[in-house]
Amino acid sequence: MQELLSSLNILSQNNGTSTGLNSWGETSNLLESYSPVDGKLIAKVSQTTLDDYLKVIATASEAFKYWRNVPAPRRGEIVRQMAEAFREHKSALGQLVSYEMGKSLQEGLGEVQEIIDICDFAVGLSRQLYGLSMHSERPAHRMYEQWHPLGIVGIISAFNFPVAVWSWNAMLAWVCGDVCIWKPSEKTPLTAIACQNIIQKVLKNNNLPEGLSCLISGDYKVGEWLVGDKKIALISATGSTRMGKAVGEKVASRMGRSLLELGGNNAIIISEHADLNIAIPAVVFGAVGTAGQRCTSTRRLIVHEAVYENVKEKLVKAYGQLKIGNPLDEQNHVGPVIDKKAVIAYVSAAHEVREEGGTMLIPEKILEGKAFESGCYVNPCIAEVNADFKIVKQETFAPILYLMKYKTLDEAIEIQNNVPQGLSSAIFTLNLREAEQFLSAQGSDCGIANVNIGTSGAEIGGAFGGEKETGGGRESGSDAWKSYMRRQTNTINYGSQLPLAQGIKFDI
Numbered sequence: 001m002q003e004l005l006s007s008l009n010i011l012s013q014n015n016g017t018s019t020g021l022n023s024w025g026e027t028s029n030l031l032e033s034y035s036p037v038d039g040k041l042i043a044k045v046s047q048t049t050l051d052d053y054l055k056v057i058a059t060a061s062e063a064f065k066y067w068r069n070v071p072a073p074r075r076g077e078i079v080r081q082m083a084e085a086f087r088e089h090k091s092a093l094g095q096l097v098s099y100e101m102g103k104s105l106q107e108g109l110g111e112v113q114e115i116i117d118i119c120d121f122a123v124g125l126s127r128q129l130y131g132l133s134m135h136s137e138r139p140a141h142r143m144y145e146q147w148h149p150l151g152i153v154g155i156i157s158a159f160n161f162p163v164a165v166w167s168w169n170a171m172l173a174w175v176c177g178d179v180c181i182w183k184p185s186e187k188t189p190l191t192a193i194a195c196q197n198i199i200q201k202v203l204k205n206n207n208l209p210e211g212l213s214c215l216i217s218g219d220y221k222v223g224e225w226l227v228g229d230k231k232i233a234l235i236s237a238t239g240s241t242r243m244g245k246a247v248g249e250k251v252a253s254r255m256g257r258s259l260l261e262l263g264g265n266n267a268i269i270i271s272e273h274a275d276l277n278i279a280i281p282a283v284v285f286g287a288v289g290t291a292g293q294r295c296t297s298t299r300r301l302i303v304h305e306a307v308y309e310n311v312k313e314k315l316v317k318a319y320g321q322l323k324i325g326n327p328l329d330e331q332n333h334v335g336p337v338i339d340k341k342a343v344i345a346y347v348s349a350a351h352e353v354r355e356e357g358g359t360m361l362i363p364e365k366i367l368e369g370k371a372f373e374s375g376c377y378v379n380p381c382i383a384e385v386n387a388d389f390k391i392v393k394q395e396t397f398a399p400i401l402y403l404m405k406y407k408t409l410d411e412a413i414e415i416q417n418n419v420p421q422g423l424s425s426a427i428f429t430l431n432l433r434e435a436e437q438f439l440s441a442q443g444s445d446c447g448i449a450n451v452n453i454g455t456s457g458a459e460i461g462g463a464f465g466g467e468k469e470t471g472g473g474r475e476s477g478s479d480a481w482k483s484y485m486r487r488q489t490n491t492i493n494y495g496s497q498l499p500l501a502q503g504i505k506f507d508i
C-alpha cells in the first residue's frame, strides 16, 4: 500500500496540493480513511477549516477570471493532457479506488477508464459548444445565442463512485470555462487527493493557476459551506435523496443553480418473452455488482407469472455460485459494503421484509472469519415481496434483490414506476410491442430505460440522471454540458433604423 500511495504522490504529504488544503499527516482535525477490504486504517487526511475554505474561494475566483478567457479548444487541449496523465496512472489509481472503496479491481480500473473517456469526450466538446442563430423579425437585425462560462462549480460526490462522478462534472466544467471545487465523500478522501495531484501536475506544466482545481475535505458540514455560498454558481451534488433535498432547498433559497444526482430504486421487468440466457446474468450483475452499491444497482425484479418459478430457480442457482471476498482478487464476484453502518442497514432491511410479510429466499448473513475481518462482507440476498411493501420503495444500499410477480405489462410498468425514485430501468423481452410500450410515454418514467440490457452502469456518451426523487439532473454526455454554462441571447442591429419588436411604434 505504501508503494501504491507513493506512486500517486500521496505519501506523507504535509504541504497539501494546489490550494494547500488537503494536507496529510497533521495531528488535529483528521479524517480517517479505513479500507472495507481488510478494515485497516489507510491514512489520515486533514479536514478543511472555514479559514481554509475562504482561501480556496478566493483562489478559485481569481483562477476563473483567467480561465474564462482562454479559448475553449485550448481548454480542451489541457483536458487532453489530463487524459494522458490518467492513462499513465490508471493501474495505481484503479487499485486505490478498489482498496479504499471496496469495489472489484476491474471496476476500480473501469472508473479510471471512465475518467479517460469523459476527458476524450470533453476534448471534442471543446470545439462544439454551439449556440443557435435565429432569424430576427426586424430588418437588418441579427440574432443568435452564445454560451459563456458560468463560474465556480462546487462538486459534492458520493463514496460509491469516488472518482468517475467527479470527472463527469469537472472535465465538462473545465472545457466550458469554469473552475471546480470538489468536496469528495468523507469515506473516500484518498482517491480524491490522488486525482487532485494528477490534475495539479498538468496545470503546473502549463503554467495555469492552481485554483482551477480545488479540493476540500470533510463531511457534510464542509459541503454545507459550498452549498450556502453565493459565490458558487452551480452545485452538482451526487448522493442520497436525503442529502439532495437539503442541498436543493438551500441552493434554491439563494437562487443558485443545482444539478442533483440522487438515489435510485431500479427495476428490471422480465417478460414471458425474455431470453433468460441474457436476462439472468444481467440481473445477477446488476444486483450483486459493487455489492449492490451502485446508484443503478438492480433492486427490484418484476417477473411475468409464466416464467416466475423458472427465473427464481435460476437465480438461486446463480447466487449459489457467487464468490465473496477480497475485491482485489479477480476470482471474487462480490466485495465488501463500505462500512459497518451499511451492514446494519442491510440487516435491518431483511428484518423489515419479514415484518411486512415477505420471505427471504436467500437470507441475510454477515460473513465472519479469516478474510472477512473488516466485518463488511455480506451475503447477497433475494427476498420475495409484495410491490407495496414500504421497504421495497426505499433504496437500501446493499445487495438485496426484491422479487415480485406480474400478469400484464401494464401492471408491470405500474409497479416499476410506483416508487419515489426514477433513475434506471430495463425490460427483457423479444417482443417488439412490449419493448416499444416500455420506452413510450406510457412506459418507464426513469431517466434511463433499457431493452435487453440491465439497469446497472452507463456509457459516458448519453446524458446520465433520473427523475422524481433522483433529482432531475443530467451529467456526462449528450448536451449535459449546458448545465455548466450560461446562455446569452444577442440581437445586433446593423441598420440605420430602430424598429421595435412586435411592430410597436414609439415616435419621439
Ligand code: NAD
Pocket (backbone or CB within 6 Å): 156, 157, 158, 159, 160, 161, 165, 183, 184, 185, 186, 218, 219, 220, 221, 222, 223, 224, 227, 238, 239, 240, 241, 242, 243, 244, 246, 247, 261, 262, 263, 264, 294, 295, 296, 395, 397, 423, 465, 466, 470
Ligand atoms: P450521502 O448522501 O451520504 O453523501 C454524499 C455526499 O454528500 C458526501 O460527500 C457528503 O459529505 C455530502 N453531504 C451529505 N449531506 C450534505 C449536506 N447537507 N450538505 C452538503 N453536503 C452533504 O451519500 P453516500 O452514502 O456517499 O452515497 C450513496 C448515495 O448516492 C446513494 O443514495 C446512491 O444512489 C447515490 N448516488 C447517486 C448517483 C447518481 O448519479 N444518481 C451516483 C452515485 C451515488
